[in-house]
Amino acid sequence: MNGNVFDGLKVAEFAWVIVGPATSRYLAEHGATVVKIESHKRLDTMRGTSPFANNKPTVDSSMAYGRHNPNKYSVSIDLQHPNGKKLAWKLIHWADIVTESFSPGTMEKWGLGYEDVRKLRPDIIYLSSSMQGRGGPHSSYAGYGMNAVNLCGFTEVSGWRDKRPAAPHGAYTDYINARFNALALVAALDYRRRTGKGQWIEQSQFETSLHFFAPPLMDYQINGRIMGRDGNRYPQAAPHGVFPCQGNDNWIAIAVLNEEQWRNFCQAIGQPHLAGRKEYATLPQRKKNEDELEKLVGDWTRCLTPEEAEKLLQKAGVPSHIVAKPKDVYEDIQLRERHYFVPIEHPVMGRQSYEPQSSFILSKTPRRIKRPSPCLGEHNEFVFKNLLGMTDEEIAGHIADGSITTELPGQFKVSM
């Protein structure tokens, strides 16, 4: 067997919620050792987010947390406690990479900011991710993924012209940001390997996300055009949309990208004569008559299940796919072929399906999910003893003085 790409690489993850944890998963899936620094006193929001296995909300049974953290180890430290800080420093000395995603100034306040760390570890690669970055009038703006999707422009261009915008669900930009971070980390490793130098990677999630929206921004700055929303239409294709099928809230996505596909489409729906009709003969014509065209497509799809429509259209060579619901992806034959969902036994949740974060398979060193998401503080002994070489007595001392946290300060509360 080939080794894993990042065998021996060590990550100390102070980052929480989504962006930071999703970032380190790229490394963990390819062999890196990632230790999450958590605390019973300041729970990762995701630990309180549904769904909970067996419908029992506990600190260790959220699969929202699970989804973002397999393959990692968890320690529980009180970073406000002087002896907790000592443990954090031990982890920093151990690590190649430190990640954090608190509001700007938080790590600095704890004496764990990049400038502090750099003095003792000039070769550290330190990632800080925040919503709007350091400096500037909005730096302290409270960062929630739900805010960012609006700020970054994605909400304005989602939904229908005659309705208010329909925001993309959840924390959309978090999943953009994690990718740019992972790339920057590997590039920084490459630089360190050549020069021995570490560095500070500072992310404004706002600035990063705009790269997924760059041409419309240029269109405004050069041409003064403000992009709006238009359902599922697209200037370069018609028909192009999501059409209703038989059953409750069932849909199919169809995109006719060129004239050949248009002819194939007409064949597939049993109306080859349409291809010859003047009002639909060219893309500009189809765009002009798009309302009628969409009605005609809908009349056809409505009589079929999404699966039937997809089958007929694919056979004819027309880009199409059912609008998958969550339950559909667990049965998706393509995802099964790529072993996308990985079932693993979790000590509290039982058998759960985990997803990889990397959407790529390396032919010789493929992604791997080997361990479930950790319980809170599950690896205190393993990390402090086996990875950091501390003695049982030392660890017991930290537990006794509360710098290793072991209990929630109050009752566990579900946040979402």
Place this chain on the structure above:
Amino acid sequence: MYHQEAESTLPPYRILDLTEGGCMLGGRLLADLGADVIMIEPPGGSPSRTGPHYKNVVDPEKSLFWWAYNANKRGITLDIARAEGRKLFKDLVRKSDAVLESFEPGYLDHLKLGYPDLGRIKPDIILTSITPFGQNGPKAHYQASDLTVWASGAYLYACGNPDRAPTWISFPQAGLFGGAEGAIGTMTAIWHRNNTGEGQHVDVSMQESALSPNLNILQMWDVSGVEFHRLGGALYVPSTGVQQPIYFECRDGYVMILVQGGNEPFISSSARLVKWMAEEGMAPEWLVRLNWTLDYDATTMGQPIADRVGEAVERFTLTRTKAELYEEGAIKRQILIAPVSNTKDISENLQLKSRDYWEKLDHADLDDAVVYCGPFIRMSETPLKYQRRAPLIGEHNDEIYGEELGISREKLDSLKEKRII
């Protein structure tokens, strides 16, 4: 321009970029980090030179989409489908670290330019293939577009108004995810090659990256059997079925306000909002008296109170602009407000200006300098550099074929004549 003297994060790894559409972002990111990325277009130009266009002039050399995702790259033309073109391509591969491509699976194999073929020419080559569903499997040859791939990831189903079809993000995203994944996969493979001398094939699935933004809704089904229903922006509380309105119309568009209770920081934020409304004489008595901890707890409240609060808040937001609500509400008063920004708002945003975000690149051929999105991340030792605008069609043919491969002037002319380049 700043920091042009600093080192690059990456050495000039030679990357040949054959991708199209949003996937072109992958090579762009590697180029920003310092790689020597060469965009290879078919003679006559790439089909990805699409609109919008510079000053609305429809011209492949004025495609803003092309500019955005190919800045910092060099560009050549080459017809790899013909024998002479294939030979040139192989000559380029011999001097390269990685090849990025987004053709239908099997297309390069059919041209005898697949991973095994390239591996014979250069054993440690990395080939990164970005496709809708991956290289193998029952859907590998599905006809697909950005929208249909988006649909296959279930995230599309989660977005849009409940009474109409689910809606995508009007600027296509799936290809961009594929491109970003291609860049990470390529760098991961380069790290492995640097350690072991071994190249490999990187197989990106855009479907898989389209699953990524689902937050917890896949698990809601898998773990709890709960089906997600899109709400077009309201906040849905699964345990009660209550929808809390969080999008509000204002004078020039919309804002989101996380009007919630039950937990901090929402309780304090909502209380601060009501205080502001009261100062402006726009908070009804019952709203001032509302206990955000007890009366607006998502797990116990009912729909009528949610609707009532929503209407009262919107009466207030309608008196103000996005910018006023953001600057005074979010920044000064620490209320959880976000503007629903459009491209104009973003372009004029104070924070981006204050951090010197926007970059200008010279387009000497147009006698103009054009504003681009700034560095995708800030790196203290090796700041990302903006060195060149996207290449014109075949702009670097002479430089790369002539100077680097040593092809003679006559031979180049003949290749041009035959439309190989």
